[in-house]
Amino acid sequence: MEDRPLAELFEPATAERWRQAVEAALKGGDFEKRLVSKTADGLRIEPLYAPAEPTTQPVRAPGPWRLAQRIDHPDKEKAAAQALADLEGGADALVLVDAGAPAARGFGLDLTDVDGLDAALKSVMLPLIALRLEAGARGFEAAGLLRQLVERRGDDPAELDVDLGLDPLGVQAATGQAIDGWEAKLAQALTDFSGYRGRVALSDARPYHEAGASEVQELAAALATAVAYLRALEAGGHDLERAREAISVLLVADADEFLTIAKFRAIRRLWARIEEACGLEPKPLRVLAETAWRMMTRRDPFVNILRTAMASASAGLGGADSVTALPYTLALGLPDAFARRVVRNSQIVLVEESNLAKVSDPAAGAGGFEALTAELTEKAWAAFQEIEREGGIAASLASGALAGRIETVRKARERAVATRRQPLTGASEFPFLAEKPVAVLDVTPREAAARADGALPSRRLAEPYEALRDASDAVLAESGKRPAVFLANLGPVAVHNARSTFAANAFAAGGIEALGNDGFSDPDALAEAFKASGARLACLCSSDKFYESDAVPAAKALKAAGCTTLYLAGKPADEAALKQAGIDGFLFAGCDLLALLTEAGERAKG
Known part of the structure; x- marks a missing residue:
């Protein structure tokens, strides 16, 4: 039995070997898009760096901050x-x-x-x-x-x-x-x-x-x-x-x-x-x-x-x-x-x-x-x-x-927030509509002083989504129900679950409650369930394969049942035919979710 250090039994780890392993794992995917990110200033964040010689620089005085x-x-x-x-x-x-x-x-x-x-x-x-x-x-x-x-x-x-x-x-x-x-x-x-x-x-x-x-x-x-x-x-x-x-x-x-x-x-x-x-x-x-x-x-x-x-x-x-x-x-x-x-x-x-x-x-x-x-x-x-x-x-x-x-940088960041390329946990991602209020002191804040021309704005990233949630809360307080969207799930749970879950979370970011179900294969049954839900909006959720055969008849049935606005979860290749059948918008990763939710919130109220 060889008595050598374990590391010596393997080939040396090199950047070239690592890159070959990555390329194989990507299976043709774009290395730059998948593994290299960029800061707001355009600086590259590489997936791997070699050790560097420490650069001498001023540091904090000894001791904790x-x-x-x-x-x-x-x-x-x-x-x-x-x-x-x-x-x-x-x-x-x-x-x-x-x-x-x-x-x-x-x-x-x-x-x-x-x-x-x-x-x-x-x-x-x-x-x-x-x-x-x-x-x-x-x-x-x-x-x-x-x-x-x-x-x-x-x-x-x-x-x-x-x-x-x-x-x-x-x-x-x-x-x-x-x-x-x-x-x-x-x-x-x-x-x-x-x-x-x-x-x-x-x-x-x-x-x-x-x-x-x-x-x-x-x-x-x-x-x-x-x-x-x-x-x-x-x-x-x-x-x-x-x-x-x-x-x-x-x-x-x-x-x-x-x-x-x-x-x-x-x-x-x-x-x-x-x-x-x-x-x-x-x-x-x-x-x-x-x-x-x-x-x-x-x-x-x-x-x-x-x-x-x-x-x-x-x-x-x-x-x-x-x-x-x-x-x-x-x-x-x-x-x-x-x-x-x-x-x-x-x-x-x-x-x-x-x-x-x-x-x-x-x-x-x-x-x-x-x-x-x-x-x-x-x-x-x-x-x-x-x-x-x-x-x-x-x-x-x-x-x-x-x-x-x-302002140029801010607008680019706002666009990233709107499309969820920069996700905000609890606001644009994984929102929880049933969250309970947290305690703060009973002290009324002062009115913010007016800012003169030339003042820089002060904005939190989550404010646009919070405004939509506030509007939803107002509807709930007035009517006892939130704005809702009916999830028109096509096929069995195993087929539609990924997109129905994605859609439910996306709509919740705007304060719109998703009404779920186990899925439908009959357009007439789907239309009846939509009517019974009381919603004005609906979103088709299924796989691309099911969309090819079922999306058009389902869309027509939902529109005939009174659906005022119909979305589809996904980004199919043939959008024109689906739009002609009654699809009003498409919900997919990278879409302008903020614009979609703003429109959906208004239409859900009637």
Whole structure:
């Protein structure tokens, strides 16, 4: 018997042998279409990468990332209770949200005086935590209140880890309103907060991400904003060394772990280029993360727990210094203690139990991550230079140039959502019409402030499907029944089941209830069952073979029975004959499902 390592008994694994095995498995299928995907920026995601030499790059300081929680209850006493519960439950950073901030989501505090700020942070020992202010256009005023509070309490500024979150250009992007004289105010804030740890200026990428920006566009906008703040601080009398230490960046983490990790690694490389161009030795940039508002759904919100956990892990693995995860019910209302606990504990598991923060740069040397990080860095640098040629981020926002480029990407993504090439679990895929409401606090959200011309939009991907579900709920509340579609199943269950299941799930995404059955072989029996269902819509479901012989007589029978709109599940070759028989539309993978459901919802109501 041979006494050799097992691996030596097999031929060496090579890329060529792997490709041959893949081609055989595809059986003539297109390799590019099946196994190669592309990002919104056109970057290729290959199915296989060879190991890569680790690229030296700036990383997070040793130790775990900070677990940050939003404090956004409008009642100051309840906000203080939120803060204490979060800190006692494992958080070590707080984000104090003012009601006027673009990312307040209809809630937040009215930070108008130092007494109110003191009340919101009652019993919170500021030297023991990290604090970030999120006050939007009121950022400079809120920073002044914080300084008064520190003086009132007698805390040593050198012991405080504070991010003032001053982001006048982010406010301009989100609201369309420019803040006059922000350059001088920013420089003065740095002077006023000399001696404090933390950062003064925040380059916040959330407005761009919520508007639909790609990863490259988000990185470029964040970098251009940070450079604008660097210039403003230098022009205000601060040396570059001090100025660069006063700036932090906030990027958005979403559920695509590959792109999120690569994006967070890329921003550190990009900032190091800026530092080198300024003649500075690169130092670690403070990189903050918040999970994506864009990916949150109101329907089946429990899926948001998985989305935010994946996003948090990806941001941490990518090197974020602090991660704020949005509670899973935030799109529905002000989250209660349970939702806050869930999102807090998810990060605790990642850091304390899974030990994801033990390695400083776990993606180093992984071929896919190294390639994607390098490509994002180069493309983002080129996009940053384009913004600079337009006069900088403020000028690009004012002219609408950046918004136009983002809109192009957003429309392509909206098309992908409408056709389910980008599926949304619980919204466009696997919807559950009988889901129960989840609990949120009984706090009425504020009306969203009007956005001026030039403001970037803020949209969640699931909103179009949620609007259809809301309309269905309204019909249910008024009539006791949802809009319905009769599944005209042809043949036995084994024949029609695949397409009837597909159709039922597709219609449910628009709030249309599917009325199923075991299938029919007689057109007259099918027509009678349709009449008895009370539905106005029907959808033929069967195999292509059954369609060839049974679809036309079935369609004619259904139309004669009063079917106002008839769909067919599938994409047959001879659509013309089927349309002539009465088929009004075709439901298939890749069709514009959103348009089909919008039409079906209107016709189902009569």
